[in-house]
Amino acid sequence: MAAEDRTSPVPAAAQDTEALQPERSRLSLGLSEMRRLPWFPVVVLLVVLVIPAVFANQIAPHDPTRGSLSSRLQPPVWQEGGNSEHLLGTDKVGRDILTRIIYGSRISVIIALIAIVVSGIIGTALGITAGYWGGWVDALIMRLVDISLSIPIILLGLVLVAALGPRTSTVIGVIVVLLWSRYARLARGETLAVRVQDFVSRAQVAGSGHIRIMFKHILPNVFNSLVVLATLQVGFVIILESTLSFLGAGVPRPNPAWGLMVADGRELVASEKGWWVSLLPGMAIMLVVLSMNLLGDWLRDRLDPKQRQV
Amino acid sequence: MSKIAVLIAVALTAATVTIVGCGGAVEQPAAGVATQPQASDAATAAPVRPSPLPATPAVTIVATATPRPTNTPSAAQAVTDLGGRLRIASVPPVQQLVGSWLGTTTAANMQVRPFSDPLIHTDRFDGSLVPGLATSWEANEDGTQWTFHLRDDIEFQHGWGKFTAHDVPHSTGLIVKEDAIASDTGIFRELFGNTYDDVINNVVVVDDNTVRYDVQVPNSIVDFFISAQQGNLFMYSKAQFEAEGLDGYEARPAGVGPWQFEERTLDVNLLYSRVPDHYRRSPFFEELEWVLIPEENTRLAQLKTGQVQIGEISRELHIDAVGSGLEVVQSQLPSLQVTFIIGGVYNPEAGSECADGGERCFYQPDEPHLDVRVREAINRAINRQEINEQLFDGIGQPHVVWGYHPALPGWNSRWLEEHEEKYGFDPERARQLLKESGHEGYKVKLLLTELPGVPEMIPMGEATYTYLTNVGIDVTSEAVEWSTYRADYYRPGRTHGTIAASRGTYRPAEITVRSYNRSGPTGFWRTSVDPRTDTLYDLATRSMDPVVKADALRELGDLKFDLYSEAPIVWLPAQLVIDPREVGEYVWPGNINASFTHTEYITPAQ
Numbered sequence: 001m002a003a004e005d006r007t008s009p010v011p012a013a014a015q016d017t018e019a020l021q022p023e024r025s026r027l028s029l030g031l032s033e034m035r036r037l038p039w040f041p042v043v044v045l046l047v048v049l050v051i052p053a054v055f056a057n058q059i060a061p062h063d064p065t066r067g068s069l070s071s072r073l074q075p076p077v078w079q080e081g082g083n084s085e086h087l088l089g090t091d092k093v094g095r096d097i098l099t100r101i102i103y104g105s106r107i108s109v110i111i112a113l114i115a116i117v118v119s120g121i122i123g124t125a126l127g128i129t130a131g132y133w134g135g136w137v138d139a140l141i142m143r144l145v146d147i148s149l150s151i152p153i154i155l156l157g158l159v160l161v162a163a164l165g166p167r168t169s170t171v172i173g174v175i176v177v178l179l180w181s182r183y184a185r186l187a188r189g190e191t192l193a194v195r196v197q198d199f200v201s202r203a204q205v206a207g208s209g210h211i212r213i214m215f216k217h218i219l220p221n222v223f224n225s226l227v228v229l230a231t232l233q234v235g236f237v238i239i240l241e242s243t244l245s246f247l248g249a250g251v252p253r254p255n256p257a258w259g260l261m262v263a264d265g266r267e268l269v270a271s272e273k274g275w276w277v278s279l280l281p282g283m284a285i286m287l288v289v290l291s292m293n294l295l296g297d298w299l300r301d302r303l304d305p306k307q308r309q310v
Numbered sequence: 311m312s313k314i315a316v317l318i319a320v321a322l323t324a325a326t327v328t329i330v331g332c333g334g335a336v337e338q339p340a341a342g343v344a345t346q347p348q349a350s351d352a353a354t355a356a357p358v359r360p361s362p363l364p365a366t367p368a369v370t371i372v373a374t375a376t377p378r379p380t381n382t383p384s385a386a387q388a389v390t391d392l393g394g395r396l397r398i399a400s401v402p403p404v405q406q407l408v409g410s411w412l413g414t415t416t417a418a419n420m421q422v423r424p425f426s427d428p429l430i431h432t433d434r435f436d437g438s439l440v441p442g443l444a445t446s447w448e449a450n451e452d453g454t455q456w457t458f459h460l461r462d463d464i465e466f467q468h469g470w471g472k473f474t475a476h477d478v479p480h481s482t483g484l485i486v487k488e489d490a491i492a493s494d495t496g497i498f499r500e501l502f503g504n505t506y507d508d509v510i511n512n513v514v515v516v517d518d519n520t521v522r523y524d525v526q527v528p529n530s531i532v533d534f535f536i537s538a539q540q541g542n543l544f545m546y547s548k549a550q551f552e553a554e555g556l557d558g559y560e561a562r563p564a565g566v567g568p569w570q571f572e573e574r575t576l577d578v579n580l581l582y583s584r585v586p587d588h589y590r591r592s593p594f595f596e597e598l599e600w601v602l603i604p605e606e607n608t609r610l611a612q613l614k615t616g617q618v619q620i621g622e623i624s625r626e627l628h629i630d631a632v633g634s635g636l637e638v639v640q641s642q643l644p645s646l647q648v649t650f651i652i653g654g655v656y657n658p659e660a661g662s663e664c665a666d667g668g669e670r671c672f673y674q675p676d677e678p679h680l681d682v683r684v685r686e687a688i689n690r691a692i693n694r695q696e697i698n699e700q701l702f703d704g705i706g707q708p709h710v711v712w713g714y715h716p717a718l719p720g721w722n723s724r725w726l727e728e729h730e731e732k733y734g735f736d737p738e739r740a741r742q743l744l745k746e747s748g749h750e751g752y753k754v755k756l757l758l759t760e761l762p763g764v765p766e767m768i769p770m771g772e773a774t775y776t777y778l779t780n781v782g783i784d785v786t787s788e789a790v791e792w793s794t795y796r797a798d799y800y801r802p803g804r805t806h807g808t809i810a811a812s813r814g815t816y817r818p819a820e821i822t823v824r825s826y827n828r829s830g831p832t833g834f835w836r837t838s839v840d841p842r843t844d845t846l847y848d849l850a851t852r853s854m855d856p857v858v859k860a861d862a863l864r865e866l867g868d869l870k871f872d873l874y875s876e877a878p879i880v881w882l883p884a885q886l887v888i889d890p891r892e893v894g895e896y897v898w899p900g901n902i903n904a905s906f907t908h909t910e911y912i913t914p915a916q
Contacts, residue, residue, distance in 0.1 A: 065775065065776075065779075066775070066776040066779055066780070067772075067773070067776060068776070069693070069696045069697065069700040069701065069773050070696060070700060072700050072701075092626075092701075092769040092772075093769050093772045093773050093776070094700075094773075165788075166788070166789060248789060252787065252788055252789060253758060253768070253771075253772060253787050253788075253789055254772050254775055254787055266607075267605075267606040267607055267624060267626060267627060268626060268627070269607070270607055270630075271626070271627060271629070271630050272629075272630070273626065273629055273630070274626070
């Protein structure tokens with residue numbers, strides 16, 4: 001139990017122990033953790049992803065879907081011919097790149113959050129059920145997981161989007177179909193370890209129902225690992241959504257998805273006439289994914305030492 | 311986290327972004343260095359004058375063209391040494407085939423045109439129909455019988471014997487086969503018969519050098535349909551078919567063109583060799599190779615490095631190409647016409663049932679696009695000049711009526727005079743018209759489709775999204791494949807509330823009208839702003855009197871112009887990038903469903 005207390009800040013089975021700790025030491029622990037935050041990824045995520053996504057309407061200088069052909073392919077402000085009206089230049093239709101990156105962050109955040117939450121809920125529920133019940137239930141769910149993991153992700157995405165049409169909801173659905181199995185496998189593994197713990201046995205002896213045991217006693221103890229996985233998945237989901245959009249099977253035009261923006265300028269990427277059309281949204285993708293991965297690594301170190309990298 | 315871990319994370323992320331950015335494209339096989347020009351016998355390389363036999367229409371006048379000899383090449387006169395292998399970088403066609411009946415006109419043209427010829431050829435300077443395998447042709451008074459007189463000195467390649475009139479019905483029959491999906495399959499079935507056997511009966515071999523088409527429906531432009539300009543009917547060897555079947559055509563097709571088919575590697579290339587004594591023009595290069603490269607930048611890179619000599623490069627990269635010492639050349643005539651099709655404008659009198667039993671198809675009285683004010687508003691909202699200057703670098707010519715060009719029969723100069731007044735960019739007027747019509751803020755779905763030859767189609771659609779939104783129309787957009795557009799929208803008569811970009815080729819106006827405006831099963835889009843459309847179309851198509859025909863077409867054009875049938879945007883020439891160090895002259899008309907025609911006239915740089 002002592003070991004479990006160190007790995008999980010708020011495990012349900014350790015509530016008694018935690019209640020004994022003075023409030024001041026919890027605050028000091030929190031401040032200590034804050035000081036260890038990796039500032040680079042946090043700042044990048046705030047600047048490139050979170051703040052633009054939340055305040056897009058307030059901070060975006062132009063309309064993200066409308067442009068003027070007479071302003072097309074204007075270079076960024078630092079390049080000859082650029083101007084301050086379009087700080088990062090314009091695309092082929094004269095739309096402001098900065099504005100589209102800002103609104104694109106909102107699309108990325110919405111898709112990533114919804115997809116991860118939904119797939120997390122489905123995967124976790126199935127994973128805990130498999131790990132807790134074992135037997136044929138476990139076998140059935142795990143075979144579904146195997147099937148899901150064996151399907152080529154991009155191919156499945158393209159097929160589903162081709163069949164259902166390129167809509168944001170379709171993209172989210174595709175990602176959920178692809179991601180739930182990862183949560184299920186992790187939740188099952190953690191559940192297998194937790195269900196043999198004494199507090200689970202005590203709960204069973206005390207007459208708790210299976211549902212209550214699974215979600216009241218086991219879920220809180222696997223939650224940290226799932227949070228780490230979810231954090232690491234954000235970058236993956238953004239890459240996946242960008243890839244689908246790049247291939248024309250993602251967020252429909254004229255919405256400013258980052259992958260679509262990269263696709264729009266791909267033939268100009270080596271051209272002086274329009275290298276910024278692809279490169280700048282590409283950099284946004286890179287920075288966000290890199291930051292999410294760094295943050296995920298940090299979270300894993302803090303919350304889940306068992307999986308800490310050497 | 312250690313520094314090494316951070317560096318690894320950065321590298322992995324950059325690689326991931328690169329993969330996303332590259333779309334997982336497979337790298338093209340490196341093309342070999344172009345073969346150096348080789349010396350050849352001067353006699354073979356010397357320009358050959360075309361057949362001295364002008365066509366002599368005996369019974370009627372053909373409105374689309376006057377048969378006459380092919381122009382003599384100009385720069386070709388100076389060519390003394392043949393070039394080696396001419397390598398042309400092109401976008402891979404949807405179907406890779408050597409049978410013109412199996413593909414769209416574009417695909418067939420690119421792959422079939424080098425090794426086979428049609429009965430009637432196209433002049434490379436002015437695009438008119440000129441003698442090919444047929445030295446002359448004539449039609450009877452009502453346009454139901456077309457007779458073609460054939461050359462008697464043509465041999466099929468690969469030793470498949472002499473070309474005779476017996477090869478003509480066979481080649482025509484291929485176009486109507488069950489598996490035929492050529493652009494003209496529908497019209498060929500309508501004109502010559504629904505099955506291979508029907509065609510064999512209706513295309514009569516008069517003698518070895520004369521063939522007569524007995525046409526089921528009178529038609530005044532049969533010669534156009536079987537000409538190189540339309541480009542579906544090429545001559546194949548009946549003897550080879552009887553000996554080897556279609557497998558023989560796939561493996562080593564014998565044609566009568568200036569190039570001889572040698573080999574192909576799917577997704578990689580098609581290779582042809584020179585026919586030394588061709589009746590029209592023996593090529594100035596020993597070999598021709600289509601190098602199939604899907605990625606724009608790769609094609610440009612191969613041009614820059616001399617691995618190919620000619621390339622299909624989008625206009626946006628022309629500035630880079632020119633900066634690297636390459637040259638942009640363009641066709642003699644407009645190649646493509648670009649428009650927006652205003653959906654849901656069906657003929658109330660034609661009435662067709664929904665193919666799937668549904669209720670909302672074809673004529674729907676509540677369709678906003680039936681109101682001419684709405685159609686005018688759409689036209690007024692679009693800034694054509696800006697599109698031409700910004701997206702097409704100003705190379706476009708004004709387009710006032712979809713399907714009509716000043717050089718084609720049926721043109722009315724009034725349209726151009728009144729164009730600015732009636733179609734000029736005027737957002738205020740557009741808003742006012744929408745308000746008057748009661749359709750202010752109505753919902754439109756803008757369908758964005760990529761089509762070969764116009765890479766600007768998507769940006770043009772997105773710009774139009776802005777134009778329409780600016781006048782208060784509630785626009786949503788959807789990117790659709792052309793096949794989806796065909797299957798889900800225009801074929802079943804469900805274009806209501808849509809606007810879709812389309813592009814067509816330079817061809818007689820009635821061909822465009824047939825596809826876009828004719829009601830009934832012969833039409834595709836069936837946009838009909840006036841019930842007289844079908845009557846005028848039938849008159850124009852069937853009349854052998856050029857005056858009656860032109861008048862009917864003009865009246866039809868008047869209806870389309872005055873009632874804002876479509877929203878025509880621009881006429882465009884075809885453009886290619888050449889390496890001037892390797893290529894001397896390339897003159898081609900452009901009025902054919904392919905960028906690359908008349909390759910036999912391309913000369914090496916001297």
